[in-house]
Amino acid sequence: MRTTRRAALAGFLVALVAAPASAQTVKIGFITTLSGPQGAIGEHMKNSVELALDHLGRKVGGLDVEVIYGDDQVKPDVGKQLADEMLKKHKVHFVSGVIWSNVMLAVAPTVTGAGTFMIGTNAGPHELAGKMCHELFFTTSWQNDQTPEAMGKYMQDQNITDVYAMAPNYAAGKDMIAGVKRYFKNKIVGEVYTQLGQQDYQAEISQLRAASPKAVFVFYPGGMGIQFLKQYAQAGLRGQIPLYSVYTVDEISLPAVKEAALGQFETRYWSPDLKNEANQKYVVDYRKKYGKMPVFYGAQSYDGIMLIDAAVKAVKGDLTNKKGMIAAMRQADYKSTRGPYKYNVNHFPIENFYLLKAVQDPSGELVMQIQKTVFENHKDSYSAECPMKW
Amino acid sequence: MSINFALLLEQTLNGLQYGVMLFLMAAGLTLVFGIMNLVNLAHGSLYMVGAYLATAFTEKTGSFVLGVALALPATLLVGVVVEIVALRTLYERDHLDQVLATFGLILFFNELVAIVWGRAAIFTSVPPFLSGHFRVLPGLPYPTYRAVIILVGIAVAIMLWALVTRTRLGMRIRAGASNRTMISALGVDIRQLYTFVFGLGAALAGLAGAMAGPVYSVQPGMGEGILIQVFVVIVIGGIGSIRGAVVGAIVVGMADTLGRAFLKPLLATIISPPAADKAGPALASMSIYLLMAAVLFFRPEGLFPARGRS
Numbered sequence: 087m088r089t090t091r092r093a094a095l096a097g098f099l100v101a102l103v104a105a106p107a108s109a110q111t112v113k114i115g116f117i118t119t120l121s122g123p124q125g126a127i128g129e130h131m132k133n134s135v136e137l138a139l140d141h142l143g144r145k146v147g148g149l150d151v152e153v154i155y156g157d158d159q160v161k162p163d164v165g166k167q168l169a170d171e172m173l174k175k176h177k178v179h180f181v182s183g184v185i186w187s188n189v190m191l192a193v194a195p196t197v198t199g200a201g202t203f204m205i206g207t208n209a210g211p212h213e214l215a216g217k218m219c220h221e222l223f224f225t226t227s228w229q230n231d232q233t234p235e236a237m238g239k240y241m242q243d244q245n246i247t248d249v250y251a252m253a254p255n256y257a258a259g260k261d262m263i264a265g266v267k268r269y270f271k272n273k274i275v276g277e278v279y280t281q282l283g284q285q286d287y288q289a290e291i292s293q294l295r296a297a298s299p300k301a302v303f304v305f306y307p308g309g310m311g312i313q314f315l316k317q318y319a320q321a322g323l324r325g326q327i328p329l330y331s332v333y334t335v336d337e338i339s340l341p342a343v344k345e346a347a348l349g350q351f352e353t354r355y356w357s358p359d360l361k362n363e364a365n366q367k368y369v370v371d372y373r374k375k376y377g378k379m380p381v382f383y384g385a386q387s388y389d390g391i392m393l394i395d396a397a398v399k400a401v402k403g404d405l406t407n408k409k410g411m412i413a414a415m416r417q418a419d420y421k422s423t424r425g426p427y428k429y430n431v432n433h434f435p436i437e438n439f440y441l442l443k444a445v446q447d448p449s450g451e452l453v454m455q456i457q458k459t460v461f462e463n464h465k466d467s468y469s470a471e472c473p474m475k476w
Numbered sequence: 477m478s479i480n481f482a483l484l485l486e487q488t489l490n491g492l493q494y495g496v497m498l499f500l501m502a503a504g505l506t507l508v509f510g511i512m513n514l515v516n517l518a519h520g521s522l523y524m525v526g527a528y529l530a531t532a533f534t535e536k537t538g539s540f541v542l543g544v545a546l547a548l549p550a551t552l553l554v555g556v557v558v559e560i561v562a563l564r565t566l567y568e569r570d571h572l573d574q575v576l577a578t579f580g581l582i583l584f585f586n587e588l589v590a591i592v593w594g595r596a597a598i599f600t601s602v603p604p605f606l607s608g609h610f611r612v613l614p615g616l617p618y619p620t621y622r623a624v625i626i627l628v629g630i631a632v633a634i635m636l637w638a639l640v641t642r643t644r645l646g647m648r649i650r651a652g653a654s655n656r657t658m659i660s661a662l663g664v665d666i667r668q669l670y671t672f673v674f675g676l677g678a679a680l681a682g683l684a685g686a687m688a689g690p691v692y693s694v695q696p697g698m699g700e701g702i703l704i705q706v707f708v709v710i711v712i713g714g715i716g717s718i719r720g721a722v723v724g725a726i727v728v729g730m731a732d733t734l735g736r737a738f739l740k741p742l743l744a745t746i747i748s749p750p751a752a753d754k755a756g757p758a759l760a761s762m763s764i765y766l767l768m769a770a771v772l773f774f775r776p777e778g779l780f781p782a783r784g785r786s
Contacts (some may be wrong), residue, residue: 122586123697255757280736281758282543283701285692288490289620289733296483312597320602320619320691322609342597342693355751 094261111150112398112425114391115172117165117183118388120157123309126338127185127383128157129200130205131264133376134384135182137368138391140375146391147398155176160185162192169196179405180205183389185383187211187230187258190297193213203411207390208383210434212261216471219432222408226389226422229357229434229466230258235263236353236439241301242329248273249330250299252290254310255279262305262332268467275299276415283338291321298464299327307444313343321345335444337381340452347452350444355437356382356424361463364392364421373434379453385423416476427461434471436463485548487737488730489612493622495729496629499686501702502709502721503636504677510716510782511652512567512670518558518581519614519706520699521679524684526551526695527631527689527698528589531600540603545688548679551686551731555678559671586696597695632680640718653716653782692716705732708764712771714778723779728764735763 118128132155145151153216154176155170165184172178175194181197183203184190197204200218206225213230214220235259240248251266251274253259259279267274276297278290294302302323306314309375311334318324330351337358340347358369358379368388372380393415400414402405416429427437439461442454529550529752534543566574601607602621609617640646648669651659660666685699692698705728713724719781740756747755771779 121590123595123695125590125696127598129595226490255761277753281757281761285688285698285701286490286494288493289737292483292486292490296480307596309693309695309698310694311690316601316691316693320607320621322617322619336597341598342695344599345599347602428578 108397109124110403111145111152112145112394113176113178114151114153114394115156115169115176115178115181116153117156117168117172117186117189118142118387119183120155121159124160127381130184130381130384131183131387132221132339133389134368134372135379135391137372137375138388138395141367141371142395146395147401148405148452149398149403151387152271153279154185157188158184158189160188160189160214161237162189165189166196167194169193173197173200173202180394182394183207183283183387185211190214190404194218194220194223203394204406205394210466212466213470214309215432215434215466216468217473219472221242221412221433222431224324224393224433225385226393229468230261231265231268231354232439232461232464232466233355234262235467236330236441236464237271237330237332237351238266238269239267240353240441240460241303242272242352243311244299246272248275249301249303250274250276250278250294250297251278251303252278252283252294252303252314254284256282258462259305260441260445264302283317284310285313286423287317288321289318291323295321295323296328301328304329304331304334306331308339311335312339315339315343315346324349334381335454335459337379337454340363340379340444340454344452347444348446350459352444352454353443353460354382354442354454355383355439357440357442357454359453359455360424360440362421362423364423365423365425368423389420389422392420393418404439431471431474431476432469433465433474434466434469434475436465438462439464482613483737484486485612486616486618487733489618489622489626490737491636491730492726493626493729495726496626496707497684497723498702498706498729499592499629499690499725500632500687501706502602502713502725503632503718504680505706506648506710506713506716506718506721507633507673508677509710511649511656511673513656514563514567515571515578516563516677517578517679517703517765518585518746519704520679521582521585521785522551522558522678522699523685523688523702524550524589524696524699525554525585526685527600527692527694528598528685529682530686531598531689532593534600540606542685545667547686551682552675552679553733555682556675558678560676564667564670575595582700586646590696594742599692600689601647602690602695623692628683628687633681636718640643650782665681674711677771688724705764708768710720710778711768712778714781720778720782721781724729727767731763731767732760739763 113370118131120128158165185208187209194204204223208227251263252264252400335347335350336351397411397414401410418429427435430436441457441460443457445455447453481690496649508516517673526547530543530547533546534540606621610620648664703731709724713720739760740752743752743756
């Protein structure tokens with residue numbers, strides 16, 4: 087009792103002395119996509135950063151905070167320019183955010199190379215988890231392969247004998263199907279790559295129906311997913327051939343597809359119905375403030391601010407103590423919306439992955455609901471390639 | 477290799493349906509390009525506006541048919557306003573200025589719908605009375621809605637054909653496509669004709685958008701994806717010609733659909749299956765551009781150019 091009081095008094099005195107002397111502000115540069123069709127994701131991320139700051143009383147680690155938002159327009163070159171501007175002009179202490187892996191691969195080395203922290207809150211390209219890992223790089227999300235790995239594992243556990251796989255024809259599309267194959271060892275009867283941004287899938291759906299597989303796996307993020315799901319349902323295949331997916335149905339696309347998504351299976355590390363205190367607070371307050379369901383992109387961004395807060399607290403506001411902040415972040419000692427987790431050597435989370443299903447809740451709203459845990463404390467497949475030791 | 481006949485027929489219908497959508501867009505674009513000599517990159521935005529307006533009106537009125545019916549004049553109105561406010565000053569400028577200005581319009585419309593309806597895609601669904609399937613042949617069900625798209629497209633093509641070849645207005649449009657200077661010298665108010673043609677093109681793009689809503693994703697920027705294929709259509713068909721737009725749209729729709737469906741299995745019979753896996757999707761996505769290149773090589777003016785153009 088006495089020690090805590092003394093500590094509190096000491097803290098008070100330190101604050102009293104320190105505050106007027108430095109009046110320091112934590113500056114965070116947050117890069118996301120705020121314009122164009124993908125701007126909906128960035129909106130959720132920005133909202134979540136603001137909600138995190140609300141919950142922290144507009145302070146980070148007890149210091150005043152300023153967040154500078156940047157719109158990368160889904161372009162790596164624009165992302166890099168933003169990072170340069172944030173580092174040189176705004177002299178930020180942390181850069182955070184970044185949705186796209188290609189943007190991340192341009193931004194992260196720029197930021198860590200300048201000796202500044204990069205706190206990723208979505209993209210998890212395998213390069214950064216493996217050979218390019220860095221002590222100043224942390225992420226609150228996942229490595230790209232982990233989510234499809236969980237889906238592959240689930241489909242294998244269900245002993246589905248054959249699966250028809252579809253994805254857009256670009257790097258991530260191939261990675262996702264490779265991730266599924268790492269755990270799904272039964273037959274892949276069809277592996278179809280469609281054009282990136284394709285709108286009409288009727289031709290592929292006709293081929294799919296003719297192949298009559300036991301199940302279908304797809305990776306169709308954003309508008310592609312909305313189109314595919316609608317057309318799949320319109321073709322009368324919903325209810326006939328079960329559909330498993332990653333990053334295709336989420337809280338952003340559900341209101342646009344509604345019934346066409348009913349019964350859809352996804353794997354994910356987070357869901358709004360995860361039962362822990364931090365998550366319930368996040369979900370309830372998010373809905374109250376913004377009038378819609380939060381999505382995992384937001385939960386990761388909320389966590390990103392909380393992780394920074396914990397690090398700045400641990401070094402008592404001394405932003406020059408990078409070693410101290412690295413050590414603090416490695417503990418992941420904050421109330422994450424996914425519940426407690428640990429960091430792997432490459433600063434990627436070791437976390438659970440769940441099977442989610444799109445269902446109608448009692449109020450009639452369509453929501454993603456956790457069905458079961460597929461992986462507990464799942465590590466990514468690239469950490470062995472990371473030379474970092476701690 | 478055996479290609480199942482029912483599947484081939486189904487894919488042909490798919491190709492036809494895709495071609496019809498392309499035609500609705502291409503008809504407007506080719507007229508605007510042919511008659512007004514205006515490169516309108518914002519044509520896709522009118523498609524998007526049509527989709528949003530139809531969705532909004534459907535929600536308000538509770539009827540899909542009424543929603544589409546209201547969206548048509550509304551998109552026409554948007555088109556007319558855009559023409560009067562923004563495009564009139566561009567006719568005398570060179571194509572680069574037009575590209576720049578209409579690209580600006582794309583950004584403007586994308587942000588406008590994002591402000592009004594939000595950035596996330598919005599919900600639309602096929603109306604219940606069109607949501608079923610009907611049997612084309614025993615064992616070959618086809619979505620009713622897509623069949624309706626085909627029928628509407630054919631009806632519009634016939635109406636446009638009648639308008640262009642059988643009416644005085646159509647005569648002026650054809651004359652405008654052939655020789656703009658001459659028609660204005662003959663005392664036709666070319667300005668009014670431009671506004672009308674642009675509005676008509678906008679309404680057709682709006683119709684395409686309104687019908688696309690329940691099948692595709694209604695979101696900001698939805699028009700850009702289809703616009704590229706539409707340009708391919710008018711280059712293949714011949715600029716300024718409705719007949720060219722019809723033929724070009726069907727050719728592109730078929731080539732794209734059949735390429736996506738059958739190129740990979742077809743290639744697998746010639747080269748090794750893993751190589752076909754790689755080459756199939758790549759070639760399928762190139763097919764319409766290869767076709768365009770071939771047409772440009774053998775008939776640079778397109779398959780059915782407007783008469784009098786060279």
